[in-house]
Structure formats: structure tokens, C-alpha cells
Amino acid sequence: MLVSAKEMLQKAKAGHYAVGQFNINNLEWTKAILTAAQEMNSPVILGVSEGAGKYMTGYKTVVGMVNGMLEEMNITVPVALHLDHGSYEGCKKCIEAGFSSIMYDGSHSPIEENVANTKELVAICNEKGMSLEAEVGAIGGEEDGVIGKGECADPEECKRIADLGVTMLAAGIGNIHGKYPANWEGLSFETLDAIQALTGDMPLVLHGGTGIPEDMIKKAISLGVAKINVNTECQLSFAAATRKYIEEGKDLQGKGFDPRKLLAPGAAAIKATVIEKIELFGSKDKA
Numbered sequence: 358m359l360v361s362a363k364e365m366l367q368k369a370k371a372g373h374y375a376v377g378q379f380n381i382n383n384l385e386w387t388k389a390i391l392t393a394a395q396e397m398n399s400p401v402i403l404g405v406s407e408g409a410g411k412y413m414t415g416y417k418t419v420v421g422m423v424n425g426m427l428e429e430m431n432i433t434v435p436v437a438l439h440l441d442h443g444s445y446e447g448c449k450k451c452i453e454a455g456f457s458s459i460m461y462d463g464s465h466s467p468i469e470e471n472v473a474n475t476k477e478l479v480a481i482c483n484e485k486g487m488s489l490e491a492e493v494g495a496i497g498g499e500e501d502g503v504i505g506k507g508e509c510a511d512p513e514e515c516k517r518i519a520d521l522g523v524t525m526l527a528a529g530i531g532n533i534h535g536k537y538p539a540n541w542e543g544l545s546f547e548t549l550d551a552i553q554a555l556t557g558d559m560p561l562v563l564h565g566g567t568g569i570p571e572d573m574i575k576k577a578i579s580l581g582v583a584k585i586n587v588n589t590e591c592q593l594s595f596a597a598a599t600r601k602y603i604e605e606g607k608d609l610q611g612k613g614f615d616p617r618k619l620l621a622p623g624a625a626a627i628k629a630t631v632i633e634k635i636e637l638f639g640s641k642d643k644a
């Protein structure tokens with residue numbers, strides 16, 4: 358059964374480790390991530406962007422697939438199904454479809470609008486036993502033309518949103534989605550420290566987990582990060598393993614064209630990436 362991310366993240370914050378959010382795109386992704394989490398005896402958060410939700414034909418399909426896998430694969434570790442960077446409308450749809458967690462990304466709206474929408478969603482999520490992530494300080498990406506440095510959130514604004522009763526808070530600390538450019542200045546630990554000082558026990562979320570050096574990940578966890586999002590890195594490992602299979606001509610040997618064979622190396626690569634992250638984040642055996 359899907360669970361809210363609240364308990365796993367509060368435990369992570371108190372225990373000084375982080376739970377990974379790994380984004381899913383299809384059945385292979387979901388199965389690989391769940392297999393890794395179960396093997397590592399680790400809680401896990403399956404992230405679904407609005408684009409990935411649409412790709413999988415809609416949120417109801419995603420809920421059906423994930424619930425089916427939890428049962429058929431005998432998954433016993435805590436699993437949350439979470440909307441990643443949701444719009445207000447997307448959040449409403451996922452609440453209805455049976456997600457156990459949502460992120461409302463109001464970081465592009467004026468702070469007053471972010472506050473009003475977050476407040477309304479806090480009430481709904483509390484009533485339904487769901488977790489809610491809010492964001493302050495937009496986390497950009499290469500596609501947004503951001504180069505060098507991601508935005509840093511205003512700690513006072515973080516406190517304001519945290520005080521609305523959200524479960525976890527994503528704050529920009531110089532991180533961005535996708536690969537980091539060569540001239541990236543790194544995470545702003547000064548900002549993170551200031552945010553934690555004002556938000557106390559609130560589990561903080563680090564987006565853009567792909568490509569952040571290990572020592573920075575560890576330092577971020579020591580300063581209150583309890584959830585780390587990883588997406589691009591699984592896509593890169595999947596693509597590299599699939600490329601290798603085809604370049605070696607394996608799809609041309611015997612029944613190597615069978616999708617269950619063709620997609621197997623990519624799925625194994627996603628699993629290996631997730632296992633590596635679970636070890637780095639410290640959530641192994643924390644189920």
C-alpha cells in the first residue's frame with residue numbers, strides 16, 4: 358500500500374540521512390526502482406512529473422500500475438507516489454487519482470499566490486493523510502537557459518511557507534535540474550544553513566540530484582536535507598546501457614530484439630544507479 362512521505366522523511370531528518378525520490382517514466386523504470394529499494398530495505402519515493410504522467414496516459418494509469426506492482430512484487434518497504442513540480446490543477450488531479458504525496462510548485466508565482474494555494478492544499482492533504490511538498494526559490498535547469506548558478510531561496514520566505522504546515526520544503530540553494538555546467542559554483546551551504554535555522558525540523562528537499570558531488574550531498578544531508586530528487590542520472594544510465602546493447606549488435610542475435618531482452622540492460626542500469634544513491638544517501642536498512 359502506498360504511504361505518505363511524512364513519516365519516512367521525519368525519520369530521515371531525525372536520523373541524518375535522506376530518502377531518494379526517483380522519477381518514473383514507464384513500467385521498466387518503476388519495476389527497477391522498486392526492486393532496488395526492496396533489495397536495499399530502503400524507503401523510496403516514486404516521482405512523477407506532469408509530462409511523465411501525460412506520457413503514461415494519465416495519473417490513474419500510474420496509480421494502477423504502481424499499486425499493482427506493490428502487490429505482485431511483494432514490496433514491503435515504504436513507498437510514496439509523488440507528483441513532481443505539480444501545478445495547482447495537476448495537484449488536484451493526483452489527489453483524486455490516488456497519489457499518496459504531491460508537490461505544489463508555486464515558486465514561479467508571486468509569494469502571496471504561492472501562500473494561498475499552498476494553504477488550501479495543506480488542508481486537503483491533511484484531511485486525506487497525504488504529504489505535501491512546497492517550493493520556494495525556483496529551481497531552474499539547462500532548458501530554462503540557466504547557466505552557472507541556480508536561484509537561492511529567501512530563508513524568510515521559506516519559513517513563511519514551512520509554517521503553513523507543509524510536510525517537506527524544496528528550497529533553491531544554487532541547484533539546478535539536469536547536468537551541471539562546467540562553471541557551476543556548487544551548492545550554497547550558507548543559504549541552506551540559514552533556511553534550516555529558521556525552519557527547524559522541517560525535512561528539506563534537494564532537487565537536481567544528478568551530478569552533485571558526493572561530498573556536497575553528504576554536507577547537504579548534515580544541514581537538514583532529508584529528500585533528494587534524482588531523475589536525469591537514471592535516464593543517462595538507461596540510455597548508455599541500451600546504446601551498448603545495440604552497438605554490440607545484440608538485438609540482431611537470436612531473439613535479441615524481444616523488448617524484454619532489449620530493455621533489460623537499461624533497466625538493470627537504472628537499478629544499479631538507484632542502489633548507488635540509496636547507499637550514498639544513507640537510507641539503506643531504514644525501511
Ligand code: 13P
Nearest residue numbers: 535564565567586588589
Ligand atoms: P535531476 O534530473 O537533475 O536529477 O533532477 C531531478 C529533480 O529534481 C526532479 O524534481
